[in-house]
Amino acid sequence: MKNDILKRLKNNIDNYVSGEDLRKSLNVTRAAIWKHVKALKAEGYVIEASTKKGYRLMGLNDVLNEAELSELLETQVIGQKIVYLDSVKSTNDYAKALAEDGAESGTTVVAGKQIAGRGRLGREWSGHGEKDVQFSVILKPDMRPAEIQIITLAAAVATAEAIDAALENRGVNIAKSGAGIKWPNDILLNDKKVCGILTEMNCETDRINYLVVGIGINLNREAGDFAEDLKETATSLKIFLDEKVPGNNYFQRREVVKEIMRRFDENYQKILSCQIPAIIENWKRHSVTIGRNVMAIAGNDIFSGIAEDISNEGKLIVKDDDGNIRTVSSGEVSIRNTKNIGERK
Numbered sequence: 468m469k470n471d472i473l474k475r476l477k478n479n480i481d482n483y484v485s486g487e488d489l490r491k492s493l494n495v496t497r498a499a500i501w502k503h504v505k506a507l508k509a510e511g512y513v514i515e516a517s518t519k520k521g522y523r524l525m526g527l528n529d530v531l532n533e534a535e536l537s538e539l540l541e542t543q544v545i546g547q548k549i550v551y552l553d554s555v556k557s558t559n560d561y562a563k564a565l566a567e568d569g570a571e572s573g574t575t576v577v578a579g580k581q582i583a584g585r586g587r588l589g590r591e592w593s594g595h596g597e598k599d600v601q602f603s604v605i606l607k608p609d610m611r612p613a614e615i616q617i618i619t620l621a622a623a624v625a626t627a628e629a630i631d632a633a634l635e636n637r638g639v640n641i642a643k644s645g646a647g648i649k650w651p652n653d654i655l656l657n658d659k660k661v662c663g664i665l666t667e668m669n670c671e672t673d674r675i676n677y678l679v680v681g682i683g684i685n686l687n688r689e690a691g692d693f694a695e696d697l698k699e700t701a702t703s704l705k706i707f708l709d710e711k712v713p714g715n716n717y718f719q720r721r722e723v724v725k726e727i728m729r730r731f732d733e734n735y736q737k738i739l740s741c742q743i744p745a746i747i748e749n750w751k752r753h754s755v756t757i758g759r760n761v762m763a764i765a766g767n768d769i770f771s772g773i774a775e776d777i778s779n780e781g782k783l784i785v786k787d788d789d790g791n792i793r794t795v796s797s798g799e800v801s802i803r804n805t806k807n808i809g810e811r812k
């Protein structure tokens with residue numbers, strides 16, 4: 468019932484729908500309509516009520532819930548089931564618990580805010596309430612544990628492309644200054660980190676039980692929303708856009724999440740149908756790592772060299788300072804000559 472009312476209001480966005488029309492077409496009392504309208508308002512929809520004219524839904528809203536996130540989402544796996552939470556410690560932890568309970572592949576946990584988000588290498592991921600986007604996708608691919616890096620790269624490509632699309636729609640020349648990917652999966656805008664991806668796996672020696680791919684994006688934050696120690700190295704889509712196209716910039720959270728789910732799903736289908744080189748090609752198009760002078764830190768092994776390529780398994784291929792070709796499969800890579808880091812290869 469509530470969703471029927473919402474649908475009618477959405478079909479007449481910014482215009483009144485009379486209470487009497489709603490009552491008749493849905494065959495309920497006026498009191499029942501009012502009860503559902505109140506529930507919608509509590510969810511964040513801005514609805515004006517007038518005794519004479521009825522109800523009207525005001526403009527674009529940014530409500531996040533399962534129905535809004537699923538609406539017109541044409542994916543095959545990712546987001547086929549969506550779990551929305553207003554607040555959670557970590558969407559990755561929540562998704563892992565769901566996966567342990569047998570949640571289907573593609574189940575996606577989206578949170579309005581995260582209070583104990585986790586980053587790679589045991590770091591913390593600090594969110595800024597509802598100005599950010601945070602979600603985690605459960606996947607159960609029939610792959611070997613050693614092959615999963617490609618899934619993280621596919622998520623990074625999907626996210627970079629979705630960020631580019633959102634910016635291009637607002638007039639940014641993304642060929643000149645679009646989203647870059649720093650190996651393996653940090654997304655940068657203007658040399659600064661705008662998104663991080665944390666992939667966690669539960670597996671046996673030769674079999675993946677499930678993966679959780681968690682994506683966190685700084686979306687509508689202002690400069691003052693970042694902790695002091697992050698101001699130099701992190702940014703948000705809004706800060707970036709404000710510099711390029713000043714105005715009343717705002718990114719609708721659910722549109723960004725849906726666009727990433729859509730593109731990630733496409734990439735996931737490519738992986739399942741063995742089109743991995745296509746993902747690698749797209750990753751390289753966004754890369755800000757290849758061709759750069761890097762410092763690789765993989766456990767106790769620390770060395771510097773030139774990042775030459777990535778392998779089909781998603782490993783970074785580095786020619787070290789002694790001329791040896793080495794592959795880096797995990798850990799951290801920092802780019803040493805940061806001058807051109809914002810430019811894509």
Ligand code: BTN
Nearest residue numbers: 557559584585586587663681683
């Ligand atoms: C990193 O760059 O270190 C990875 C950050 C990953 C953050 C996301 S936010 C959604 C998901 N839930 C978490 O606790 N972490 C990931």
